[in-house]
Amino acid sequence: MPYETDYTNQGFSKVGTRVNRPDGVDKVTGRAKYGADANAAGQLVGRILRSPHAHALITKIDTSKAEKLPGVKAVLTGKDFPDLTGGDRGMMNILENCMARGRALYDGHAVAAVAAIDADTANEALKLIKVTYKQLPHVTDVDEAMKPSAPIIHDWVRTTGVTPAPTTASNVAQRTEFGHGDIDAGFAQADVIIEKSFKTEQTHQGYIEPHACLATLGPDGSGELWVTTQGHFTFRNVCASLLGLDVAKLRVTASEIGGGFGGKTHVWTEPVALQLSRRANRPVKLVMSRDEVFKATGPTSSTSVDVKIGAKRNGKITAASAELRYQSGAFPGMWAMLGAMTSFACYDLKNVKSVGFDVLVNRPKVAAYRAPSAPMAAFAVESVVDMVAAELGMDAVEFRIKNAAKKGTKASYGPVYGPIGIGPTLEAVKNHPHMKRKLGKNQGRGVACGFWFNFGGQTCTDLNIGVDGSVNLTVGTVDVGGSRASLALIAAEELGIDYEQVRVTIGDTNSLGHNDTTEGSRGTFSSGMAAIFAARDAVEVLKQRAAATWGIPVEQVVWEAGEARAKGKQNNNLPPLSLKEIAAKSPRTGGPIAGHNEVVADGAGVSFASHMCDVEVDPETGATKILRYTVVQDAGKAIHPDYVEGQFQGGAAQGIGWALNEEYVYGDDGRLQNAGFLDYRIPVCSDLPFIDTQILEIPNPNHPYGVRGVGETSIVPPLAAIGNAVSNAVGVRMDHVPMSPPRILKAIEAAQG
Amino acid sequence: MNGVTVSAKVNGDAVQYVCPPDESLLDVLRNRLNLTGVKEGCGTGDCGACSITLDGRLVCSCLVLGAEAEGREIGTVEGLSEGGKLHTLQEQFIEKAALQCGICTPGFLVAAKVLLERNSNPSEEEIRYALAGNLCRCTGYDKIVRAVQSSAKIMRRGKKASR
Ligand code: FES
Ligand code: FES
Numbered sequence: 082m083p084y085e086t087d088y089t090n091q092g093f094s095k096v097g098t099r100v101n102r103p104d105g106v107d108k109v110t111g112r113a114k115y116g117a118d119a120n121a122a123g124q125l126v127g128r129i130l131r132s133p134h135a136h137a138l139i140t141k142i143d144t145s146k147a148e149k150l151p152g153v154k155a156v157l158t159g160k161d162f163p164d165l166t167g168g169d170r171g172m173m174n175i176l177e178n179c180m181a182r183g184r185a186l187y188d189g190h191a192v193a194a195v196a197a198i199d200a201d202t203a204n205e206a207l208k209l210i211k212v213t214y215k216q217l218p219h220v221t222d223v224d225e226a227m228k229p230s231a232p233i234i235h236d237w238v239r240t241t242g243v244t245p246a247p248t249t250a251s252n253v254a255q256r257t258e259f260g261h262g263d264i265d266a267g268f269a270q271a272d273v274i275i276e277k278s279f280k281t282e283q284t285h286q287g288y289i290e291p292h293a294c295l296a297t298l299g300p301d302g303s304g305e306l307w308v309t310t311q312g313h314f315t316f317r318n319v320c321a322s323l324l325g326l327d328v329a330k331l332r333v334t335a336s337e338i339g340g341g342f343g344g345k346t347h348v349w350t351e352p353v354a355l356q357l358s359r360r361a362n363r364p365v366k367l368v369m370s371r372d373e374v375f376k377a378t379g380p381t382s383s384t385s386v387d388v389k390i391g392a393k394r395n396g397k398i399t400a401a402s403a404e405l406r407y408q409s410g411a412f413p414g415m416w417a418m419l420g421a422m423t424s425f426a427c428y429d430l431k432n433v434k435s436v437g438f439d440v441l442v443n444r445p446k447v448a449a450y451r452a453p454s455a456p457m458a459a460f461a462v463e464s465v466v467d468m469v470a471a472e473l474g475m476d477a478v479e480f481r482i483k484n485a486a487k488k489g490t491k492a493s494y495g496p497v498y499g500p501i502g503i504g505p506t507l508e509a510v511k512n513h514p515h516m517k518r519k520l521g522k523n524q525g526r527g528v529a530c531g532f533w534f535n536f537g538g539q540t541c542t543d544l545n546i547g548v549d550g551s552v553n554l555t556v557g558t559v560d561v562g563g564s565r566a567s568l569a570l571i572a573a574e575e576l577g578i579d580y581e582q583v584r585v586t587i588g589d590t591n592s593l594g595h596n597d598t599t600e601g602s603r604g605t606f607s608s609g610m611a612a613i614f615a616a617r618d619a620v621e622v623l624k625q626r627a628a629a630t631w632g633i634p635v636e637q638v639v640w641e642a643g644e645a646r647a648k649g650k651q652n653n654n655l656p657p658l659s660l661k662e663i664a665a666k667s668p669r670t671g672g673p674i675a676g677h678n679e680v681v682a683d684g685a686g687v688s689f690a691s692h693m694c695d696v697e698v699d700p701e702t703g704a705t706k707i708l709r710y711t712v713v714q715d716a717g718k719a720i721h722p723d724y725v726e727g728q729f730q731g732g733a734a735q736g737i738g739w740a741l742n743e744e745y746v747y748g749d750d751g752r753l754q755n756a757g758f759l760d761y762r763i764p765v766c767s768d769l770p771f772i773d774t775q776i777l778e779i780p781n782p783n784h785p786y787g788v789r790g791v792g793e794t795s796i797v798p799p800l801a802a803i804g805n806a807v808s809n810a811v812g813v814r815m816d817h818v819p820m821s822p823p824r825i826l827k828a829i830e831a832a833q834g
Numbered sequence: 835m836n837g838v839t840v841s842a843k844v845n846g847d848a849v850q851y852v853c854p855p856d857e858s859l860l861d862v863l864r865n866r867l868n869l870t871g872v873k874e875g876c877g878t879g880d881c882g883a884c885s886i887t888l889d890g891r892l893v894c895s896c897l898v899l900g901a902e903a904e905g906r907e908i909g910t911v912e913g914l915s916e917g918g919k920l921h922t923l924q925e926q927f928i929e930k931a932a933l934q935c936g937i938c939t940p941g942f943l944v945a946a947k948v949l950l951e952r953n954s955n956p957s958e959e960e961i962r963y964a965l966a967g968n969l970c971r972c973t974g975y976d977k978i979v980r981a982v983q984s985s986a987k988i989m990r991r992g993k994k995a996s997r
Contacts, residue, residue, distance in 0.1 A: 105928035108936035109920065111871015111911040115937060118870040201854070287971045289875040289883055290937040339873070339937025340971050371876040562934040562972065723931035727973055731934060734974030758880035758969065766975045767962040 091718075095574040096786060099723045102566040103584060104337070113337045116293030116309030117368045124295065125154055125196040127357050127367035128203040129350060130210055131377060132185030132192050135219035135443040135751025136232065139183055139212060142193060146209040152202035155360035156210070157194045159183065162356065165325045170237075174412040176323050178446045179352050185214065186234065186411035187443050188752040189376025191350075196357040196365045219443040219751040223408040224385050226252045226442045234411055234441040252441040254413035259421050259494045260402075260434035267400025267432030271391025275468045279461040281800065281818040282744035283383040283408075285375055286450045287735070287763050290339020292378060293368040296354035300362060303330045304355060309338050311345045311559050312598025317590045323352045324359075331355075334589040335559045342735070343449030344379040346598050375756035380745060381450040382407035382416045386461040388424075390469050396483045398469075400432040401425050401493075405458060409439050410446040419454035422494035423797075424462050426532035427481075427503050427689065429490040443751055449600060451732060452533040452793035456739065456800050460818055463529040463801030468814065477805070478516075478528055481691075482507045485530075498687065502715025502779040503530060506691040509775055515693050515711045524697045524708065525810025531690045531797025535606065535790030537682030538597035542611035543588070544572060544619050544676040548668065550661030552576065554615070555588040556608040557596025562731075562792065563724035564604040570720055571609045571786070575616035577643030578660055594679055602790020605720060607682035613785050619676025626670045627658045684783025685790055690714035692733065692798035696806040700829065703822030705741055705807055711773040717781040717789030729795045730772040736799020738764045744819050838901040844869070845913025853900040860884045862900035863910060871911040871940045875969065882968030885941035886910050892948040894967075911940035914947065922992070923947060923985045932981035934972035941968045946982045954990050958983070 107113040132139075144156045159182040166172040176182075181192045193210050197203040218232035225231055233250050240247050242256035268274060290309055298304035304326065310316050313335040321328045338345060354367040369378070385406045392398045403424050407417035417437030424435045435458075470480035485504045491497050510516065510528060520526060543555040554572045558564065569583040576583075597603065620640045627645035628635040633655075637648050645663065647655040667674050695708040712729040719725040742762050746754045755761045780787025800818050807825065808815045813832040817824055837852035844867060851866045860877070863869040863886070875881035877896045884895040887909035914921040923943050926932070933939045942965060949956060949964040956964065961982050962975070970978060 099931070101928050102931070104936070105933070106920070106924075108933055108939050109911075109924035109927050109943060110915060111869070111940050113936055114870070115873070117864075117874065288935070288937075289881060289969055289971055290873070290935070291875070337937075338935060339875075340935045342971070368874075371878065371881075563931070723977070724934070727931055727934050727977060730974035730976045731972045735971070757878055758876050759878065763969060763971060764974075765966045765969065766979065767959075767966040769962075769975055771979070772974045772976050 093574060095570045095580055096720050097722065099721065100566060100570065100580050102563050103569060104565055115290055115339050116336045119295045119307045119336065120366065121295055121297060121364035124364040124366050125198060125361055126200045126203045127194060127196045127354050127365040128207055129191045129353065130193040130207045131373065132181065132188065132190040134185055134214055134216055135188050135221065136217040137185045137214040138217060139181060139185060139192060140215050141213040143211040144193065147195060147206040150202065150206050150209060152198040153195060153206045154363060155196040155357045157353065157356055157360065158192065165323065172322060175319060175348065178412060179349065187445050189373065189445060191353065191377065194353045194357055196361050221442050221444055221747045221751050223383055223406050223440050223442060226408065226440050227406065227438065234443065238413065238441065253438050254441055255418065255439040257418040257421055257437045258434065261491060262432030264400045264402050264432045264434045268391045270393065270399040272394045273469060273472045274389065274391040275465050275472060276389040277465055277468065277816060278387045279464065279816045281384045281457040281460060283380045283444065284739045284743045285379045285761065286342040286344035288340025288342060288344060291369040291371060291374045292349055294351050294354050295364060295366045296351065296358045297364040298355045298359040302326050306331065306333045306351060306355065307336055308333065308351055309336050309345060311338065311341045311561060311600055313559065314557060314590050314595050315598045316348055316351060319348050320352050320355055324355055332589055332591045335587055338559055338561055341561055342451045343453055343600060346600050347448050349378050371758065372756045375761060376753055377445050379448050380445060381453065382409060382447050384457040386457060388461045388465045390465045392469050392473060394473065396473055396475050396480050398428060398430060398484045401430055403435040403462065405435065405437045406440055407437065407454060408442045408444065410444045411441060412446045413441065414439055414447050416447055416454045420458040423455040423532055424458035425493035427486060427530040428484045429486045430493060433493045435493065451735065451796040455531065455533055455797045456736060459529060459531050459797050460800035460804055464804050467805045478507060478511050481530060499782055500779055501687060501689060502777055503689040505777050505779060506689055506713045506715060509713045509777060510691045510693055513693065513711060515709060515773065518695060518709065520695065523700060523810055524695060525806045525808065526693065526695050527802045527805030527809060528691065528693045529798040529801035529805060531794055533688050533794040533797060535602045535685035535688055536600065537607045537685040538603055539595055540607040540611040540682050541594035541596055541679040542608060542615045543593060544615040546619060546664050546674040548664055550582065550664040552578065552583045554583060554585045554612055555593060556585060557588055557593040558604045558608040559599045560587060561599055561604060562728060563721060564608065567605045567720040567724065568608055568612050571612045572616050575613055576620065576660060602792040603685065606685050606784065606788050606790045609720065609788055610682045610784060611678045611680050614678035614680060615676040618678060619674060622674050622676065623660060623663050626663050626667065626674065629670060630658065630666065631655050686717050686781030686783060688715060688789050688791065688794045690794045690798055692802040694802045694806045696803060696810055698807055698810045698825060703825035705820060705825065707737055707770055709770060712795055713775045713777065714791065714794055715777045715779045715789065716791045717784065718778055718787040719776050720788065722776060725776055725791050726774045728791050729774045732793065732795025733772050733799055734764055734769060736796045737769065737803065740800045740803040740818055740820060742819050742821060840901060840904045842903040842906050842908055844908045845910060855901050857900045858896050859898040859900045859903055860895040863895060869910050869912050873937055873940055882941045882945065883938055885944045885968065887944060887948060892945055909944065911943055914943055922988050926981040926985040930977050930981035930984060932973065932977040938968060938970040942978055950986055950989060955986060
């Protein structure tokens, strides 16, 4: 194994075991408290009025009737949110998305809010608010929005990243370019060149728990926010800054989170709930309906991508290029940039160029969705990779192995890779029994690779040892998928104690220093790193206490297997002191024992996966059935294999939904037509087979245990793997996701001419 | 609005509540009886997070009116464990890591319990169809199906032993 490093031989006794999660009992008994499960005495119900138009001037809002309705305690519109952003355009975009300022930018854009004594009164009040709109021309398609004739979403937007800098407004907010070498020279050397265009539709993260919060803000500017979020510290900073509060005076507590996948990294209604509470001087509970979740939160970009790849007869790629057009909704984003960065990251390329265009349209502001932007780029690139292999008469897996990036490869987005897992995942695919399964009639197999960066970021952690030797680890990263179990394993490993002795708590914003949002697969990576360092910090204290008890210099004390041991012949008469014994004596040896760590967890290892998938397509209906699905991914080191597998399976299932069913359907009127789980159909239990997984462990040299982020990469390959499988099954290249039955039938018919 | 007075049984205990005639049983359970283990994911009968039993039948509580529960037996996730002991399904969901975020878990547990009461030895396909009304966005259902399979096995063994 050329990829092996020393870390592979690191011995672990707790890490890597499949223990029961600490929050399990709460979650199976219904006791766990999520966003909508908290209540406060005297609370009001908050509700939001939303624009029915894709794009409209708000010429007048008359709230007088609503205000007079008995039981209504506060009514707000855009003018109740003064501009405190000091010219920060990014903050203004967040504020304007939370509440329209004179113009509704998409179907579902908030235009007013009420707080009332109960839901019926609040709903009644919404009906009494009279909004006068003047409809404006709209655009919802990414390619249409780039045309010079398209209606302009924001007159202040000038395309960045082009020279000379434009002087007129455009819907193209940003152009970005990545790559190296000379693609023209590269294509000139190619024996085979394939060029093709692809489209993907907009999807939603689809977390089952709608956004919900309970906000309290007094006239003194002190407040509390209970909220379902991936980043309570970020929510605190953003809400405080938009509302003119001191950061320290807003205490934000993260509830249990019922799924996020990136969609709960942004504030949507929380500043509004706080402002309603300030106005009414009572707690306000604001819970979104599913329809609101679809219309006004989340989604990922819809895209349009061109890919061109050239290769020599010997199977070596000589050049690759892509142009990626991603819509970011009604506010600028960085989504095409991420697509451009990730598009060719799996391959070792001499000549490569990818150009991204971030485009504004009249749709909800795009949010991250699990490895944001990478799945669409991978769909286009991995489809063309298959096409080139076919043209060369090469096996698609062998072709990928031949061109895979490795240690020392200069990535298409800039850096030079350390030890990475793309090669090993492909080798594992090649040797997997899945690949030997016989395919029947109307069946096809597809393989695809995926890449994601992972992120470390600011982290702050406390570890406190109780007098009985039990340990409380307080972290500031929200537990989105079982990280409390993994972090307890890590603390137990470092301290040499039982997993059951450690309890992990997610601290609120007043109990720890800043922690970045749980995104970029950073939860277990960065809090795990901080937990290791905090535990080592506590071990130093434990050693000092032992040394003082024994009356020997601390240099003669070591920490092994959960106890302090005195080293050296002269100390032979000193029996070891366990963590429990030292803790029991702590009131008399200097007080509580604690460890602490704050860190910017740099060096999150890049992550790669390869997926394989068998499908059967019904040629009569165009319906696709997933027969078998296998995920191979590099985890660096799997702290808790069950939850690593869970991340692999969950990401694959989301990708399957995206590939086959899920899409936002907009009418000509620019209104969303399927804002509900009935018409926006996510995979159900009977749609899927068991999802097989294989965890590879190619350690990340930048983490003490070799950990890489594992949460996101699993959604990157499915669109392409299924695209390749369906294309192989029906004999027509699929170029539009989702591959819904009508699209597949149309493709088959078109091919039959 | 005139309230309706309702007497019903929830998890074996007699309860009485007053609710508007158009209020859903889901809202009654969550907001009036404080049974927040019953979750709302959609309010339109499409996600199964609000699954409960009504006289032993599996229903979406968001599609039932609070007033309709008069004289009936309601079962929620809160009533699954008996005494200090978790139900086998609850144990197996933890053991098999069948939950990530856990918001769908109460609904799945109630639906799976109803399935296993009717069919003590369901095939994989029967499990998948019986749970098709419950959405989970986190797990890909793999470990959920396995937890139900292992629960069924344990419960069958338990029955045999107690015979
Ligand atoms: S809340 Fe009842 S089915 Fe979704
Ligand atoms: S565990 Fe999150 S929705 Fe099922």
